Amino acid sequence: MNLIQILFWLLSGLAIVSALMVLISKNPVHSVLWLIVVFFAISGHYILLNAQFLAIVNLIVYAGAIMVLFLFVIMLMNLGKESDPQKNVWIKLAGAISGGSLLIVLVSLVKQASEINDKEALLGNGNIGLIGTLGKVLFTDFVVPFEISSVLFLSAMVGAVVIGKK
């Protein structure tokens, strides 16, 4: 077991435990902080896959901007510890059972699929994740969706201001 495999299992375990803590935490602020840990672990996975641009963008956009937005909204609402008053244990049990059975079905499907049995993800090598390569692809093949996404951002900004103002 070499270093990359150790890092893979370490980051996977960290991500899954933190994702479970997002669910379990009573305080929404703790949920946000655990979700930031999940995003850091996923950025570590991107670095292992040599997708450097996406790792940085994931840190800046998700762990930086979006999570700060969540924290600001939670602070504005002044939610205390009693924000999730659910006492019914049966709903939690039903959710856990349905999610677990879904996971079992999907994992058994993956185990049976013969197309992906011997496929490997290339770790550490390859240059498709570098900023230069992605920039060339983004500004030649995908330049029209890129410009349309700027219009999407403008409309989202206007919509957020109009909805939030009153």
Add this chain to the structure above:
Amino acid sequence: MPISNYIIFCLALFTIGIVGVLVRRNAIIVFMCIELMLNAVNLLLVAFSKMHNGVAYLTDKSTIVGADAQVFVFFIMVVAAAEVSVGLAIIVMMYRNTKSIDINFLNRLKN
């Protein structure tokens, strides 16, 4: 690293997100679980792009097969950022009207 490891890991993250949407009643936490599901799908897309790139990498060291998937992940992040800003504005507006973000109280769009 076998691709099935990545698929199973992302399925676990996605399932945790689904359970969160089903179980929790706080609207903000439901929203955060949706973000978790989006990230699981993003990681799986990157893993598949590296899988296809690895096949082409054996013959040509400077291949860019699979770069489209990473651009696609970038666009998913763009759309998610826009979605979060509008969605949180809607949640703030609902909290201002009803003083609650429990989704069982908010299951009617009117009143």
